[in-house]
Amino acid sequence: MKILKRIGANIFIVFVLMTMIRTHLPMNTKFFQMIYKPIDAVESSIGTNQTWLMFSPNPSRLDAYVIGEVEYEDGSKDTFDFYKGIGMSMFDKYLHGEKYRKFTSENLRSDKKQFLWPDASKFVLRKLKEKNNYKLPKKVSLIRYWDEIPSWDKKFVKHDEFREQYKSFMFYSKEVL
Amino acid sequence: MLTFKNLLKSWNHFFFIERSTYNLAFFRVVWGALIFLNILFEVGNVEDFYGPNAVVSLEVVNNHFSHFHLSLFKLLKNTSSSAYAIYLFTLVSLFLVTIGLFTRVALWGALIGLVSLHMRNVWILSSADVLIRCVFVILVWSPCFNVLSVDSYLARRRGRPFSVVASQWTWRLLQIQVSVVYLWTFWAKIKGDAWFDGSAVYYATRLDTMKNITLPWVLDHKNIIMLSTWGTLIIECALGSLIWFKRLRTPVVIGGVLLHVGIEVVMAIPFFEWIMIALLMSFYTPTEYLLFYEKLKNKVQNLRGSKLKLTPSYFRNLF
Numbered sequence: 001m002k003i004l005k006r007i008g009a010n011i012f013i014v015f016v017l018m019t020m021i022r023t024h025l026p027m028n029t030k031f032f033q034m035i036y037k038p039i040d041a042v043e044s045s046i047g048t049n050q051t052w053l054m055f056s057p058n059p060s061r062l063d064a065y066v067i068g069e070v071e072y073e074d075g076s077k078d079t080f081d082f083y084k085g086i087g088m089s090m091f092d093k094y095l096h097g098e099k100y101r102k103f104t105s106e107n108l109r110s111d112k113k114q115f116l117w118p119d120a121s122k123f124v125l126r127k128l129k130e131k132n133n134y135k136l137p138k139k140v141s142l143i144r145y146w147d148e149i150p151s152w153d154k155k156f157v158k159h160d161e162f163r164e165q166y167k168s169f170m171f172y173s174k175e176v177l
Numbered sequence: 178m179l180t181f182k183n184l185l186k187s188w189n190h191f192f193f194i195e196r197s198t199y200n201l202a203f204f205r206v207v208w209g210a211l212i213f214l215n216i217l218f219e220v221g222n223v224e225d226f227y228g229p230n231a232v233v234s235l236e237v238v239n240n241h242f243s244h245f246h247l248s249l250f251k252l253l254k255n256t257s258s259s260a261y262a263i264y265l266f267t268l269v270s271l272f273l274v275t276i277g278l279f280t281r282v283a284l285w286g287a288l289i290g291l292v293s294l295h296m297r298n299v300w301i302l303s304s305a306d307v308l309i310r311c312v313f314v315i316l317v318w319s320p321c322f323n324v325l326s327v328d329s330y331l332a333r334r335r336g337r338p339f340s341v342v343a344s345q346w347t348w349r350l351l352q353i354q355v356s357v358v359y360l361w362t363f364w365a366k367i368k369g370d371a372w373f374d375g376s377a378v379y380y381a382t383r384l385d386t387m388k389n390i391t392l393p394w395v396l397d398h399k400n401i402i403m404l405s406t407w408g409t410l411i412i413e414c415a416l417g418s419l420i421w422f423k424r425l426r427t428p429v430v431i432g433g434v435l436l437h438v439g440i441e442v443v444m445a446i447p448f449f450e451w452i453m454i455a456l457l458m459s460f461y462t463p464t465e466y467l468l469f470y471e472k473l474k475n476k477v478q479n480l481r482g483s484k485l486k487l488t489p490s491y492f493r494n495l496f
Contacts, residue, residue, distance in 0.1 A: 006193070009318075009346050013192060016315065024364075045246050047299070048311050054304050057369030059381035072290045080230050085386040085445060093389070093445040096222050101386050101445075105233065107300040115237055116300065124233045125224070134202040135356055145438040150382045152376050157383050159443075160391040166343070 019043055023051050063163070064146040066104040068124030071105065073136040080127045082108075109144040109171070117142060117172040125176065142172040192346040197463035198323040199341075201348050202277070205321035206453045209275030212287070214295075215448045216268050227260040227297050237344060238297060249293040264291050277326020281317070290312040305449035311354055312456070319347035348459065355456045360417030363410060375403030382443050389445050396443070405439075412436045420460055430457050431470055 015033040018039055025032050043049055071077050084102040085093060107113050108120055123141045128137075145166040149157060157163075206282075225232055235255050244363065249266070258419045260338045267290025273283035291313060295306055320343040332339050371377040382388070395401055412432040418475035419425045420433075437450035461469075 001458060009193075009344070012318065013346060014199055017353070019311075020353065024345075025359065041245075042246055043425065046288075047246070047316065048307065048314060050307065050311065050357070050361070052304060052361050053365050054424055055366035055377065055381055056362060056372070058371040059377050061380050063384050063386055065386055068433050085388070088445075089388050090445065094218055094447040096219075096225075097215060097301070098445050098447050099222070099226070103301045105386055113300075116233060119234045119237055120232055122229070126230055149380050150451065152379050156397075156399075158393055159382060159396040160393045162385050162388075 007136045015039065015042075019048060020050055023045075024097070047144075051134075052154065061077075061149040062105075062146055063149065064105040064109050064144060065166075066108050067145065069141045070128045070137050071139040071141075072132065073138050074102060075170070078128050080124045091148065109146070111171070118174075121136050121143070121172060121174055131147060139173060139175050141170050141174075143168055143170045154166055193344045196345045196348070197341055197389055197412060198320050198343050199325065199463035200459065200461060201321040201403055201464055202323065202325035203466065204351070204459050205277065205280075205316065205319075206275055206325060207458065208312065208316070209271055209287075210446065211451055211455055212291075213268065215309070216264070216291075218447070219264070222460045223264045224257060226301060227264065228257045228295060229255045229260070229423055230356050231260075231298065233298050234273045235301060235312050237277045238299075242296065247289060247292045248295050249289065250297050263290060263293050267294060275338075277322045277328050279402070280322030280326055280328050281401055284313065284317040291445070303446065303449065305446070305452055308354075308358065308452060308456075312351065314356065315347055320344075321347075325473040351456070351459050355453075355459065356417045356420065358417075358453075363413040364418055366410060366413070372406060375399075375406045378402050378405040378409065384444075387444050387446070390442050392443060409436060416457070420457075424458055430460065453483045 018036070022036060022039070022043075025036075027033065027036065065086070066082055067084070068080040068082065069077060070079075082104045083092070083096050084104070085097045085101045086095045110114050121142055125137055125140050126140070145168045147163050147166045215451060218228065224230065229235070249263045250259065253262065258376070270283045270286030270290055273279055274287050288310070292310060295302055295310065320339070322341040323343060324341055329339050353432060366372045366377070369377065371380055379399075382396050398404075412429075413436075415425070415429045417431045420429045434454055437453050438448065441450040
């Protein structure tokens with residue numbers, strides 16, 4: 001029994017070590033593709049793909065967020081800001097700010113992730129319905145806002161300075177009525 | 178001489194030498210509590226992230242991940258009750274892991290619950306969430322409940338106490354995991370211009386959506402920013418390599434803790450910094466924990482009789 005346990009432990013150790021080094025191996029070769037086929041299957045089933053690219057190779061210079069806008073039949077408009085992190089307290093960021101930031105600024109705003117847009121627009125409708133229950137929605141839109149941090153040689157942005165002007169673009173719109 | 182026999186001997190010594198399980202148990206308590214809090218903080222978002230009307234529908238998730246992935250959401254109906262049930266199941270499992278009751282089952286429960294929640298909405302996750310899963314995958318096999326747990330207390334009462342010492346391979350894997358995180362991120366960073374010219378910390382701290390506390394008196398000076406950028410690289414490299422040397426461990430860990438506390442103050446990356454600090458603690462052996470505790474106890478006892486003098490030698494002796 002002890003020997004079996006030791007063999008099992010060794011297999012697991014090798015498996016874990018292989019998952020750790022995968023990202024730096026030439027995976028385009030047949031040899032590695034063959035070796036990693038079963039490992040990849042396990043990894044993708046539990047989501048332990050290890051890349052560890054925090055703030056690398058360079059930190060993002062793009063500050064971005066998304067706002068959902070609903071136009072009602074009476075001509076009025078209301079917006080849902082997906083809890084954008086700007087001006088949010090540290091505690092609120094712990095509660096939900098960062099997860100929404102990740103969702104909007106790194107995923108929802110991207111043209112490559114259009115599959116997220118219809119659900120997000122429905123989500124905006126539901127969120128605003130809580131506030132505007134008596135109004136009939138006519139159109140829902142998703143608008144991305146972005147601004148690039150200027151090079152510190154061109155314009156040094158102070159740490160307590162928040163940008164006032166963001167570029168904006170309506171990237172998704174749907175008639176509801 | 179480097180022979181296969183010697184290599185095998187070193188491998189066995191490194192992974193399978195028997196050691197006290199106090200450090201693993203201590204880590205389990207801290208880790209369990211931290212991840213419990215992490216999940217508890219999501220209580221207001223269960224519907225929005227995991228419910229049938231969540232910001233991403235289950236249909237989109239299933240279409241996007243057509244391959245097999247572990248998820249309790251596949252077994253249950255797509256309702257709010259299911260989302261809350263899986264959330265609660267994860268939370269209870271994490272609580273049991275922390276106190277060490279039915280620990281092995283609870284560790285598996287926590288892993289399955291966490292993977293289910295994470296796979297339900299991967300677009301809200303960060304590196305911290307991946308790391309949490311990686312650590313649980315190792316921890317589920319560990320004897321982390323042999324001491325400092327309700328299970329060990331009950332076993333003692335039954336007259337069949339768990340062994341305090343056990344093979345240390347899971348502890349070693351945790352250490353390697355921590356090391357790898359720092360080494361890989363260091364490796365990826367040195368390919369970037371901003372880390373090289375010293376401006377990386379400037380750009381990272383200017384993201385309005387990620388700002389926490391603003392420190393203009395520190396982060397408005399180019400020289401300080403450059404030192405912080407290169408300091409980050411040096412500390413991350415050391416945390417991945419020099420941490421393995423006993424003599425250098427404590428200064429390297431102190432550097433790591435300062436780095437993570439610094440990031441926590443200026444940037445909003447909830448729980449990640451605390452998770453990394455908790456993982457760094459896994460580099461200390463049970464003997465070192467006990468020695469530190471004894472030293473601290475003696476210092477406190479000595480200080481009771483004399484006036485507190487916070488001299489450099491006082492801190493040196495503490496570690």
